[in-house]
Amino acid sequence: MKRTTVALGAILTAMVPATLTAQEVTLRLSHWIPPTISPATKGVDPWAASVMEASEGRIEIQIFPAQQLGRAPDHYDMAKDGIVDLSWVNPGYTAGRFPIYAATELPFMVEDSIEGAKAIHEWYMEYGAEQEMSDVKVCFIHPHAPGALHTQETVTGPDGVSGKNVRPAHATMARFVSLLGGGPVQVPAPEVREALSKGTAEAVTFPWGSMYDFNLTEEVPVHLDMPFYISAQVMVMNKASYDGLSDENKAVIDDHCTPEWSGRVAAGWHEDDMAAKDKLLADDSQTFNTPSEDEVAAWREAAAPLTEEWKEAVSAKGGDADAILDAYKAKLEEYGAAY
Structure with missing residues (x-):
C-alpha cells in the first residue's frame, strides 16, 4: 500500500x-x-x-x-x-502570545x-x-519536574538575584528576574552553557536533569532546593x-x-529529573540550599506582581482572569499537584 x-x-x-x-x-x-x-x-x-x-x-x-x-x-x-x-x-518562548497559558509559568504553583x-x-x-x-x-x-534556581554563588532569598544576569526558563521568569533587579538573558536551552561559560549569564532557572543534559554542573554548582517553577x-x-x-x-x-x-x-x-537531583546531591562539588519559611514567604511576596500582570494581560484579551486563575488553582488542588 x-x-x-x-x-x-x-x-x-x-x-x-x-x-x-x-x-x-x-x-x-x-x-x-x-x-x-x-x-x-x-x-x-x-x-x-x-x-x-x-x-x-x-x-x-x-x-x-x-x-x-x-x-x-x-x-x-x-x-x-x-x-x-x-x-x-x-509557549514561553513567545512572550505575550498565549496569555492564558502563561498561568503555568507563574512561580511557586506546582509541586507534582x-x-x-x-x-x-x-x-x-x-x-x-x-x-x-x-x-x-x-x-x-x-x-518537567519543578525546576530550580542554579547559581554560581549562594542565593536563598529574592534579594540575592539583584545585579545578576540570569537565563530564565520562559517569559514570565524573565519578568520575575527583572522585578528582582536582575538581568534576563534569553537564549534557547541548547545555548545556555555557552552563555554561562562566556559570562553572559551567572545563573539559570532549569530542571534538575538539565544540569547533566547540557553539562552545567561546573558552571552553576549551587542549587536552591525548592519547587521554583515549571515550564x-x-x-x-x-x-x-x-x-x-x-x-x-x-x-x-x-x-x-x-x-x-x-x-x-x-x-x-x-x-x-529526580535521578539527576539525587546524583547532584551525592556530588560533593555541588551545594544545595533550602530556603527558610521566611525566605519562601519572601519569594512568594516578590512574585505577587507577576500574577497581577498576568491578570491584566488576560483581561486585555477579554478573558475573565480571576475565574481562569481560580479554575487553574482548583484543578491543581483536585489532582494534589499544588505547591
Missing part, C-alpha cells in the same frame, strides 16, 4: 482523502532538543512509538530533533503553517509535575486552547494534517491526545 506524507497544510491534505479507511501516512514531528536527553527519550519518542504501534503500522512518525527544521521559538508556527505535521512547543500535567491539560482545554491555540490540535501538555511544553498538530487522516487514524491520534497521556509523558521526564 502506498504511504502518503502528510505535511504542508491543505495542499497535501487534498491528496489524502479523509474517507480512506486503511490509510498509511507519514507524519513529520519536529522538536528543538538533542535526541539523547530525557524530554525526547522519555517523552516524545515513546509517545510517537505508541502512536505507530496503536495504528498497526498505518501511521509512521519521522522525528527531526535539535532544531533541524527550525528554531525553538518558531515551532508553534511550523505546525500551524504546515511546515511540519507535529511540533513540540515551549505528573499530576500537574493532567491538571494543566484539563484546565487548558476548557479555558484556553480554543481561545489561544485554535489553529492547531493540542495533543498533550507536560512539564510546560505542548505537542501540537497541524489541523489540516489531522483533518486529512482517515477516521481510523484520527481515533489513534485522539487516544494519544489526553490528560492521561500528558501525565505519562511527564512521568518519564520527572523520573529522569
